[in-house]
Amino acid sequence: MRISNLLQFTEHHRYCTFRDFSLSGMDSKMLSYIYQPMVGGLAISFYHFLYQHISSDRVGYSRIEQQRRLFLTLGIDPSEKGRKQLIEIASKLEAVGLLHSSRIYIPEQDDSIYEYELYAPLSPNEFFKTQHLTLLLRDKVGKFTVLSLREEFCTEEPAEIIHKAVHKEDLSIPFYELFQLNTHVIDYELEQALSEVAPSRHPGYQAASAEEMLNYADIISRFPRISKNRAFVERLRYEHEQMGMINYIVRKYQLSLQDICGLLDEEGVFSDQGEILLDELQHRANLQFRQGKKRSETSDRYAKKVIALRDSVDNDHEDQAREEYPVEMEFYLDVPPQFQGKCDIHQYNMMLRNEPYTMMLKKFFPGSVPDNMMDMFEKIDLNYKLPEEVINVLIHYLMSLLVSGTDQRLNRNFVDSIASTMLMKQITSYEQAVQHIRDQSQFKQRLEQERVSKAGASGSRGRSGSGYTRGGTAKQKPSIPIIQDVPQGMAVTPEELEEMRKVARKLDGKS
Incomplete structure (x- = not known):
């Protein structure tokens, strides 16, 4: 207790x-x-x-x-x-x-x-089959007393039937050979009455799972008494709406009872009036959910690394004898420039279909594979569970983007977005992956053509205006006319010039 x-x-x-x-x-x-x-x-x-x-x-x-x-x-x-x-x-x-x-x-x-x-x-047979109870009794009364007590509860078998050659025949009659039940009629009233008459058992304490609803007793029994938020949590007994908010957050972020009690114990989750600040509690629950997810993913990757290293020696012969799968020519991918002269299109597609993604990465990089690149595809393999052939097609697609001179950076978010799209579309085969990247390439080409056509249309409109230049493209800023020549009037006579000087001196107080 x-x-x-x-x-x-x-x-x-x-x-x-x-x-x-x-x-x-x-x-x-x-x-x-x-x-x-x-x-x-x-x-x-x-x-x-x-x-x-x-x-x-x-x-x-x-x-x-x-x-x-x-x-x-x-x-x-x-x-x-x-x-x-x-x-x-x-x-x-x-x-x-x-x-x-x-x-x-x-x-x-x-x-x-x-x-x-x-x-x-327990019955005598069950007790003496339970090792820890038998050892405890031995520690209390001794070994010989245990043997003596064992004999106290059991009687020996008769000598006539001890012999192993005795044949034992089962003569018992099973239930359904003797009794016939009327199973065509189901008495629901009898079943309901039996369930109502039976004593109902109050369920013992269990940690609430993601589908179970927490009640006030679950939280208050695990909440620390010396907490500053104890008075606010005690008010939840009558605040059914706030308890609903807590259960919503628990189910949304898959929190345990200990997790939600820890969050309610933190400062800033209750207002001065004792009401739950939903946005703040949801933000902290999200942070805890993401941290737990990241820790679990990291531990899974490390565990699988250890298993892979331990079993690598045993799997060498299996990898050598592994069956290779062919690739139909309609799903062939072009050989990238890195492999020009090293293999033909048939060999390259066979590598994409059958080689592990780690070997493909080593072939794309002349030296060692960068750690960030290896970590990205390791996460896709171990956490996203994408097949190796699909990962190889993804590697081919990313490397083709680099070779094409696009300004897209191959960072973690970009690679994760493509992998998550493949997951949502349930791409699990080499053919599906090839078709997916072809659709993506065609979509990008259509976008590029639309952008060029819009730029050309704006340039043709600019020819008739003042903002068109020799290059045939529209300027980013409108052209502002500037006066180059000042119109010349009649020349001033010497008498008028002298008169003007007198007026200027008079104004300056020098006259």
Whole structure:
């Protein structure tokens, strides 16, 4: 029993018992002779006391009572020392498989109820086949006592049938040879009544998966009490809309219960009024999702690298004997300039179809393959699961872009965009990949032709205007007329010039 705070396990807390079996004479003897030496007499007394909460001729739940009855009946002081003693007793029973303890949180009452589910002791054959229980009994009572106890529970086989030559014939009659059931009529009322009468079991705690809905009890039971956001999280008990927002984020980003509790414990996810800031919580959940995805992808790649290195020696002979697949001529790709004079078109397409992508990269690069290039295609291979032949066609397409003189940079985002497009189109064969890159090339050619035609149309319109130059293309800026010659008027006479000078001196105060 894992109790971190003793104030959560007191005599004032309530409890109930559940069992779906009844003890037989053999079970009682197993408890006394086998289990009691392992867990102690007080633990077996505790087990019998819980068992007697329900009548021996019935199964199901007992009524809910306070744990004060447990302390008083077992003679344990309801103090801190007594709580530790009762927790230790219950833990021993749980360890040997006789008890299962659970804590059920009730949001309406803001209280917890302890549920003690009892299990029947193992039969002698099952017990002595369980190694860890047998070793524990040996440590408690010794090896020879274990052998003696084993003989106490079993009787020997008669001497007449011990011989191996005895022939044993199965004479038992199966059920359907003797009884005939009316399976044509299904009694739904009977099935529904049986399910309603049967005692319903409260499900134990399980970590919420991506398809399960979290409730307030799941979060508050795992949320730290000393957190600054504890008061805001406690308000979620009545805020069904905000709980819906939390479940939406949990499902969207595949978060576990621990992950969402950690995010709610961070600063800035609640407003001053205690409301969840959806955008901020979603942003942090996205960051955590991306980081976890990146870590898992990296670990998968490293693990597969180790496996590949370990099995490389064993796979050498298999690679040599691997069957080569031919390529139809309608799906032939042109030989790039790097391979001119080294192989013909038949050999090149056979390499694309059958060689691993690592070997193709080495053939395209005269020296060592750059690390960033190798990492990009390694991710496509191990994480995207694209076939090797499709990756080779992708390498051919990217190298042809470089040779064609395009200004497109082969960065990670560009390569990932092409690979993701292939994934969405479910391209899994060499022929599909070749057809895809041909469609892409034709699409780019159409775009280029449209751009050139639009440029030509704008140039022809510019011929009639002032913005057309000798090159036949339109200028980017409009042509602004500039006055080159100033029109000449009549010359000024010397008398008029002198008069003008007098006026200027007078204005300057020099007259």
